[in-house]
Amino acid sequence: MEIHDKARILISALPYFRDFYGKILVIKYGGHAMVAEDLKQAFAQDIVLMKYVGIKPIIVHGGGPQITQVMEKMGLKPTFIEGQRVTDEETMNVVEMVLVGTVNKKIVSLINQAGGLAVGLSGRDGNLVEVEKMTLYKYTGEDRPPEIIDIGRVGKVRQVNPAVLFTLIERGFIPVIAPVGVGPEGDAYNVNADLVAGAIASAIKAEKLIYLSDVEGVKDEKGKLISTLFIHDIEDLLERGIAKGGMIPKLKSARKAITTGVKKVHIIDGRVPHSLLIELFTDEGLGTQILSAEEPDGGDPS
Numbered sequence: 235m236e237i238h239d240k241a242r243i244l245i246s247a248l249p250y251f252r253d254f255y256g257k258i259l260v261i262k263y264g265g266h267a268m269v270a271e272d273l274k275q276a277f278a279q280d281i282v283l284m285k286y287v288g289i290k291p292i293i294v295h296g297g298g299p300q301i302t303q304v305m306e307k308m309g310l311k312p313t314f315i316e317g318q319r320v321t322d323e324e325t326m327n328v329v330e331m332v333l334v335g336t337v338n339k340k341i342v343s344l345i346n347q348a349g350g351l352a353v354g355l356s357g358r359d360g361n362l363v364e365v366e367k368m369t370l371y372k373y374t375g376e377d378r379p380p381e382i383i384d385i386g387r388v389g390k391v392r393q394v395n396p397a398v399l400f401t402l403i404e405r406g407f408i409p410v411i412a413p414v415g416v417g418p419e420g421d422a423y424n425v426n427a428d429l430v431a432g433a434i435a436s437a438i439k440a441e442k443l444i445y446l447s448d449v450e451g452v453k454d455e456k457g458k459l460i461s462t463l464f465i466h467d468i469e470d471l472l473e474r475g476i477a478k479g480g481m482i483p484k485l486k487s488a489r490k491a492i493t494t495g496v497k498k499v500h501i502i503d504g505r506v507p508h509s510l511l512i513e514l515f516t517d518e519g520l521g522t523q524i525l526s527a528e529e530p531d532g533g534d535p536s
């Protein structure tokens with residue numbers, strides 16, 4: 235590549251550097267996107283680059299497949315209902331061990347190796363994510379009460395106390411959060427990472443919330459990528475069962491985040507190397523952008 239081309243590429247990112255300077259971005263790093271080692275390194279480099287151009291990134295990570303793998307090794311059977319892992323006491327121990335002890339530390343170390351200063355914490359630190367027990371309801375027919383489904387130690391976010399995050403960000407650290415919440419008795423709860431990311435993004439009024447997953451973006455009933463989705467269309471995707479499994483908490487938390495002050499949500503393919511950089515600093519919009527309502531100019535692509 236010619237030296238002039240390199241300069242052109244850097245300059246083409248200038249409007250994005252300017253727009254995002256000083257802004258807080260929440261990035262949900264899904265367990266399914268943490269596949270190959272070089273991809274994880276590329277993710278860490280993207281985060282550090284974001285930091286050095288003045289963005290304040292906060293990472294919330296998942297680790298569902300990693301928990302499942304350890305459970306299976308231990309002879310435990312993973313079960314999911316509406317994208318939430320049924321979590322008994324034994325499973326909770328595995329969840330905390332894998333998320334807080336292994337996955338979190340790995341991401342922190344990758345970012346630090348790439349030249350950033352990451353600090354790992356869980357929702358229990360500084361009472362960051364307070365939760366209550368989640369209950370699911372099953373429709374049993376008209377005029378009949380719904381059946382209550384107990385999914386164990388699964389938390390629903392009640393409140394986020396972001397003070398610890400602001401303290402870290404002000405000092406230049408990159409917070410890396412494991413989705414384990416604190417219950418009313420100070421006990422640990424397993425919380426879907428998408429819901430934690432959405433709640434944190436809302437609490438700190440993040441500029442953007444970006445989900446890095448293992449799919450191009452949200453797909454319609456024919457499997458075609460939806461590049462722009464408005465929050466009023468989400469209910470339809472959920473009701474018609476077009477959004478299933480892991481996409482359910484993503485869309486619900488995206489909708490909630492936007493209605494509570496986050497400007498834009500993106501769902502992008504974490505299997506594409508440097509997908510974060512491509513999404514943020516180029517004209518190529520990746521994946522699905524989720525917006526509040528139609529903007530007269532169709533919304534900018536970034």
Ligand SMILES: Nc1ncnc2c1ncn2[C@@H]1O[C@H](COP(=O)(O)OP(=O)(O)O)[C@@H](O)[C@H]1O
Nearest residue numbers: 264265266447448449452453476477478480481
């Ligand atoms: N309408 C849809 N569009 C795209 N993906 C969908 C849809 N419905 C269900 N999914 C599933 O959601 C998955 C992503 O969620 P999940 O497995 O929880 O990943 P992550 O670990 O990134 O949170 C996709 O791999 C896909 O199988």
Ligand SMILES: CC(=O)N[C@@H](CCC(=O)OP(=O)(O)O)C(=O)O
Nearest residue numbers: 265296297298318319425426427
């Ligand atoms: C309650 C619940 O389902 N918690 C999730 C937490 C991890 C997670 O959300 O990881 P991903 O983002 O990689 O799916 C779980 O146990 O798998």
